[in-house]
Amino acid sequence: xxxxxxxxxxxxxxxxxxxxxxxxxxxxxxxxxxxxxxxxxxxxxxxxxxxxxxxxxxxxxxxxxxxxxxxxxxxxxxxxxxxxxxxxxxxxxxxxxxxxxxxxxxxxxxxxxxxxxxxxxxxxxxxxxxxxxxxxxxxxxxxxxxxxxxxxxxxxxxxxxxxxxxxxxxxxxxxxxxxxxxxxxxxxxxxxxxxxxxxxxxxxxxxxxxxxxxxxxxxxxxxxxxxxxxxxxxxxxxxxxxxxxxxxxxxxxxxxxxxxxxxxxxxxxxxxxxxxxxxxxxxxxxxxxxxxxxxxxxxxxxxxxxxxxxxxxxxxxxxxxxxxxxxxxxxxxxxxxxxxxxxxxxxxxxxxxxxxxxxxxxxxxxxxxxxxxxxxxxxxxxxxxxxxxxxxxxxxxxxxxxxxxxxxxxxxxxxxxxxxxxxxxxxxxxxxxxxxxxxxxxxxxxxxxxxxxxxxxxxxxxxxxxxxxxxxxxxxxxxxxxxxxxxxxxxxxxxxxxxxxxxxxxxxxxxxxxxxxxxxxxxxxxxxxxxxxxxxxxxxxxx
Ligand code: NA7
Numbered sequence: 001x002x003x004x005x006x007x008x009x010x011x012x013x014x015x016x017x018x019x020x021x022x023x024x025x026x027x028x029x030x031x032x033x034x035x036x037x038x039x040x041x042x043x044x045x046x047x048x049x050x051x052x053x054x055x056x057x058x059x060x061x062x063x064x065x066x067x068x069x070x071x072x073x074x075x076x077x078x079x080x081x082x083x084x085x086x087x088x089x090x091x092x093x094x095x096x097x098x099x100x101x102x103x104x105x106x107x108x109x110x111x112x113x114x115x116x117x118x119x120x121x122x123x124x125x126x127x128x129x130x131x132x133x134x135x136x137x138x139x140x141x142x143x144x145x146x147x148x149x150x151x152x153x154x155x156x157x158x159x160x161x162x163x164x165x166x167x168x169x170x171x172x173x174x175x176x177x178x179x180x181x182x183x184x185x186x187x188x189x190x191x192x193x194x195x196x197x198x199x200x201x202x203x204x205x206x207x208x209x210x211x212x213x214x215x216x217x218x219x220x221x222x223x224x225x226x227x228x229x230x231x232x233x234x235x236x237x238x239x240x241x242x243x244x245x246x247x248x249x250x251x252x253x254x255x256x257x258x259x260x261x262x263x264x265x266x267x268x269x270x271x272x273x274x275x276x277x278x279x280x281x282x283x284x285x286x287x288x289x290x291x292x293x294x295x296x297x298x299x300x301x302x303x304x305x306x307x308x309x310x311x312x313x314x315x316x317x318x319x320x321x322x323x324x325x326x327x328x329x330x331x332x333x334x335x336x337x338x339x340x341x342x343x344x345x346x347x348x349x350x351x352x353x354x355x356x357x358x359x360x361x362x363x364x365x366x367x368x369x370x371x372x373x374x375x376x377x378x379x380x381x382x383x384x385x386x387x388x389x390x391x392x393x394x395x396x397x398x399x400x401x402x403x404x405x406x407x408x409x410x411x412x413x414x415x416x417x418x419x420x421x422x423x424x425x426x427x428x429x430x431x432x433x434x435x436x437x438x439x440x441x442x443x444x445x446x447x448x449x450x451x452x453x454x455x456x457x458x459x460x461x462x463x464x465x466x467x468x469x470x471x472x473x474x475x476x477x478x479x480x481x482x483x484x485x486x487x488x489x490x491x492x493x494x495x496x497x498x499x500x501x502x503x504x505x506x507x508x509x510x511x512x513x514x515x516x517x518x519x520x521x522x523x524x525x526x527x528x529x530x531x532x533x534x535x536x537x538x539x540x541x542x543x
Contacts, residue, residue, distance in 0.1 A: 007135050012036045014140040019108050020048015022433040022449040023144035027104050029457050042113040046099050048146050050091035055169040056199035058088035061339040062444050065233045066251050070241035085222045116399040124469045144433045147441045150393025154386045158365040169385040179203040185370050188385035189215050191338045198346040208377050212357045214327040218285050220339035248521035250444030267293040268303045285311050301331045315344040324356035334499030390502040391436045391516045392416050402427035415514030419473035419481045428470040431456045436516040437485050443522045468542040477539025489515040
């Protein structure tokens with residue numbers, strides 16, 4: 001410890017930024033490896049995504065028995081999940097349980113946001129400051145800041161003029177919201193808006209859903225978790241955890257939660273009109289993706305989308321609403337698929353109106369509500385479900401200075417550049433958990449976070465054992481990895497010319513369009529990470 005300018009400077013081996021699932025595991029793991037570590041978290045509680053996104057209907061789209069830590073067999077056995085897909089409250093309780101069970105809370109500092117992090121080349125240390133005046137000096141900086149944690153504030157004129165209540169799904173009030181008798185306007189139909197719609201509709205006098213782009217959303221088939229199935233999965237947990245790391249998306253599907261069946265070995269472009277219809281009759285929503293060519297060929301994809309629109313028509317009674325809810329000129333598999341409970345059925349309620357903004361967009365927010373090119377809507381509450389500055393936003397919002405004063409946001413101005421999504425050239429001892437260039441949001445986040453934290457832990461042990469003080473990637477190795485990440489994403493629906501998504505940064509005005517996560521699957525990624533280590537941390541420089 002030391003003091004400068006009357007501010008106490010605290011020293012640790014590692015500072016971990018964020019107490020979501022990545023930060024929680026990072027603290028546990030680094031402690032186990034004998035490092036001193038401290039966590040700084042902006043929220044008043046732990047859980048990250050599952051702390052902030054407490055809007056009605058918030059639920060994870062990965063089965064609960066798989067969206068859980070695998071590092072402790074005891075933890076796996078003692079925790080019981082109630083539903084196939086875990087609701088926000090249960091996940092928040094789970095992460096709090098983990099923090100208490102492993103005595104982590106004493107090293108987690110809440111209600112504190114990191115503002116600057118500056119690398120001191122002479123001391124080979126990071127100096128970190130926070131919005132409540134902390135000063136830290138640490139050897140390693142572990143950014144567990146999350147992939148969907150920087151809320152997007154839509155630039156709609158007059159937003160502050162609204163005289164009713166404005167709410168954001170991504171920082172929902174802790175005490176909840178009573179919509180009873182209220183006229184509610186919901187802007188945004190990504191996962192958050194789609195999950196919130198049916199639940200808000202139950203309470204509100206009237207719900208208007210302002211939709212700019214219709215989504216592809218699949219019935220989750222959520223239900224109480226069968227106790228026998230839970231016992232069976234618990235018996236096989238070790239095998240399941242190993243299998244997760246061998247699975248493309250890190251989800252094995254053992255707990256009865258495969259909403260979309262695997263594609264059959266039939267091409268939709270070779271199927272007759274009758275065969276396509278028969279598939280809808282047999283498989284329902286799943287029919288549009290149940291063909292081998294839908295995710296690889298744009299024409300086949302459009303044929304799949306036609307079957308999707310047929311399903312919307314079958315479920316939504318009002319033809320006008322059905323037409324409005326039908327995605328067009330948007331490939332299936334471009335945006336993240338949404339799992340929902342009764343989303344489309346909700347539009348059959350008398351108190352729910354779709355406002356299809358393709359027929360006239362939002363012009364401004366007024367004191368009374370939302371004014372659009374197709375008319376004015378008087379409201380008591382506006383709910384913004386407008387998303388995030390994904391993958392880079394949380395890091396961009398911190399002033400991070402590496403070697404020679406170079407800013408991370410400048411280094412990433414033309415798109416995030418990392419080696420393995422874990423480190424960036426010019427930023428020694430700076431680690432990103434599930435950073436851009438790693439599978440992250442395209443796979444089970446818990447599996448990804450555990451794998452990353454363990455890789456980082458091994459790297460820190462390697463530094464310690466070899467007496468090195470710093471590690472960072474070479475520019476050549478980083479360039480090669482960035483090129484590889486881009487190359488793998490080409491040809492998929494994620495990067496189709498008609499695809500706009502937060503994976504590409506399209507939802508942020510001015511953000512460079514670059515596909516951010518590694519799309520090549522978890523096994524190939526893990527194999528690459530292991531090869532790098534086996535080759536003596538090839539592409540990384542130790543000093
Ligand atoms: P998303 O998926 O980014 O969805 C945001 C939604 O908000 C989307 O429908 C946007 O329409 C809409 N949006 C954003 N700005 C506006 C304005 N100005 N006017 C109208 N509509 C707007 O965020 P979510 O929180 O739902 O989900 C994020 C991820 O969290 C999700 O993928 C899961 O992984 C969990 P657009 O499509 O841009 O036309």
